Amino acid sequence: MVDKVRLKDPLGDRPLRVLFLDLNSYFASVEQAESPELRGRPVGVAATPGDSATIIAASYEAKAFGVKTGTKVGDARRMCSDIVICPARPQVYVAYHKRILSVLENVLPIDKVCSIDEMRFRLLGDETLPERAKETAYVMKRLLKTEVGENLTCNIGIAPNAFLAKLATEFHKPDGLTVLTKEDLPERLMGLPLTTYPGINVKMEARLVAAGITNSRALVTATLPELRRAFGGIIGERWWYMLKGYDVDSQSEGGKSLGHSHVLAPEFRTDEGCREVMLRLIAKACARLRANHYWAEKVSFSVKGMKRSWATEVSLPPTQDTITITDHFLKAWEKRSFSAPLKASVTFTHLKPDAGVTPSLFEDTKPQEELSRALDHVNQKYGKNSIFLAGLSRAKDTASEKIAFNKTWLFSEGKGDHEEVNSRTGKPFFPLED
Numbered sequence: 001m002v003d004k005v006r007l008k009d010p011l012g013d014r015p016l017r018v019l020f021l022d023l024n025s026y027f028a029s030v031e032q033a034e035s036p037e038l039r040g041r042p043v044g045v046a047a048t049p050g051d052s053a054t055i056i057a058a059s060y061e062a063k064a065f066g067v068k069t070g071t072k073v074g075d076a077r078r079m080c081s082d083i084v085i086c087p088a089r090p091q092v093y094v095a096y097h098k099r100i101l102s103v104l105e106n107v108l109p110i111d112k113v114c115s116i117d118e119m120r121f122r123l124l125g126d127e128t129l130p131e132r133a134k135e136t137a138y139v140m141k142r143l144l145k146t147e148v149g150e151n152l153t154c155n156i157g158i159a160p161n162a163f164l165a166k167l168a169t170e171f172h173k174p175d176g177l178t179v180l181t182k183e184d185l186p187e188r189l190m191g192l193p194l195t196t197y198p199g200i201n202v203k204m205e206a207r208l209v210a211a212g213i214t215n216s217r218a219l220v221t222a223t224l225p226e227l228r229r230a231f232g233g234i235i236g237e238r239w240w241y242m243l244k245g246y247d248v249d250s251q252s253e254g255g256k257s258l259g260h261s262h263v264l265a266p267e268f269r270t271d272e273g274c275r276e277v278m279l280r281l282i283a284k285a286c287a288r289l290r291a292n293h294y295w296a297e298k299v300s301f302s303v304k305g306m307k308r309s310w311a312t313e314v315s316l317p318p319t320q321d322t323i324t325i326t327d328h329f330l331k332a333w334e335k336r337s338f339s340a341p342l343k344a345s346v347t348f349t350h351l352k353p354d355a356g357v358t359p360s361l362f363e364d365t366k367p368q369e370e371l372s373r374a375l376d377h378v379n380q381k382y383g384k385n386s387i388f389l390a391g392l393s394r395a396k397d398t399a400s401e402k403i404a405f406n407k408t409w410l411f412s413e414g415k416g417d418h419e420e421v422n423s424r425t426g427k428p429f430f431p432l433e434d
Contacts, residue, residue: 014182014245015128019108019121019137020157020165023100024174026117027057030096031086033149042083046073047263049085052342056088060174096148103147107140112162120162130179133158137177160245166198182245186220189243194219219243258294259347260285274303274341275333281346282325289320289348296348299325301332306340318352 023029027045032038042062046053051074058067058076065080076083097116104110108121126132137156144152153175157168160182167189168178180188194205194216211230213219220243227236241248260281268277278301289296295318302311312335314328329346 014160014247016130016133016158016179016181017123017128017160017247018111018158018162018165019123019133020159020162020169021104021119021121021140022155022157022166022169023117024153024155025057025059025063027088027093028059028062028086029149029152030093031089032059032151033096034092038084038086039151042067042080043086044071044073044076044083045086045088047088048265049073049087050266051077053263099148100144100152103143104140107136107143114166118166120165123158130158130181134177134179141175141177161242161247163198163242163248164245167192167196170196180245185245186243189220190217192216256351257347257349258285258288258292258296258351259300259345260288261343261345263343264341269341271336271341274338274344278303278329278333278344278346279326281344282329283322285346285348286320286322286325289351293354294348294351295320295354297350297352298348299328300345300347300349301329302345302347303336303338303341304343304345305338306342308337308339310336310338 028043031043031045032041038059040061041059042065043059044055044062044067045057046055051072053073055067055069055071055073055076057069058071062076062080062083065083067076067079067083071079073085076085093116101110101113101119104119104121108123108127111120111122113119123133123136127136137158140156141154144154155169155173155176155178157165157171157178157180159165159168159180164180164185168180169176170192171178194200194208194213195202197216197219200208208214208219208230211226213222213226213230222230222240224237224240227240228234230236231239238248262277262281264274264277268274297316297318298313299316300311300313303309312332314332316324316328319325
């Protein structure tokens with residue numbers, strides 16, 4: 001066997017090693033923290049307030065009516081007539097995220113920031129003792145309320161490895177605390193739905209069921225060879241060790257794609273309006289490629305339509321240049337076949353870092369690349385959209401940066417973009433800060 005699972009704890013002692021913290025209804029809770037009049041009320045956060053938009057976060061008061069992430073705003077209003085729909089404010093969520101990290105790292109060193117609302121911590125020394133670990137968790141919960149926002153709550157899981165610690169955050173919601181020791185395994189896992197486990201979605205569940213693993217009991221009692229067959233090779237072996245509480249070396253994963261999508265405002269739901277927004281998305285995505293020192297070898301363009309959708313993929317010489325990508329888009333646009341556009345998307349794949357790029361022998365894109373970098377430089381010095389391509393004049397202020405749960409930062413397109421200042425008060429978000 002070429003692949004081999006590496007254990008951090010080869011002696012098999014399996015003490016408590018990881019504390020995992022998952023903030024409850026994060027975006028909605030931040031909105032309630034910023035606006036006290038929203039506390040105790042059903043709140044939904046959406047990119048836009050229109051009925052066709054999607055809820056990206058719901059407060060627990062809204063969840064009680066069945067509103068959840070992915071619910072259409074119109075449906076949410078029918079399910080809960082008193083729901084308050086708040087437009088998403090990414091810069092606020094990032095500001096709170098930074099504050100939370102600053103507060104919590106004074107309790108324990110942060111091992112990894114997993115997403116904007118999830119982080120994990122390593123336990124060392126007497127911190128690995130169950131009572132001391134729980135004391136630490138309660139300190140974190142208290143500091144979230146006193147130093148960040150009194151309505152902010154979290155679920156905390158404590159276990160011998162990161163996988164089980166994250167799983168433990170699902171046991172008691174909201175504001176729960178669950179400790180899983182090696183003595184608790186595997187009994188405390190047996191009643192969980194398969195899709196509760198991190199990494200098992202509906203498709204993976206179907207694959208496991210086809211392999212004879214139909215429930216959680218079958219999963220946690222399966223032999224190592226059975227899990228290798230069910231998951232496929234080394235992945236199944238990793239699952240076997242993780243389910244038993246062994247601390248397994250994590251596998252690093254690099255970024256596989258980069259892109260932007262945007263739900264079209266009503267005034268852009270035309271052929272020409274969609275084209276303008278697509279050009280804006282290309283400009284923004286290319287600026288991110290350059291900022292992150294990536295070059296793309298493939299790009300896909302897609303439009304979701306109310307009546308008919310369209311998508312196409314284009315192979316490229318390695319590029320990060322806005323003009324080159326725009327030229328490819330305009331050629332592909334001639335063969336578009338959508339109707340009643342609602343959403344536009346641009347996605348780059350087959351990304352390579354600077355050091356791994358060989359310039360094309362057939363396309364000289366150097367002048368355009370230098371022009372694109374010059375545009376970036378001017379905007380970073382003087383402000384977003386200080387200078388832009390003429391075709392973006394109407395759509396340049398669309399497609400503002402969004403903050404997904406797996407992101408912890410906002411890409412700045414220029415000086416002053418996403419400044420962390422409360423638009424209502426003109427002051428920083430945290431009056432408690434010195």
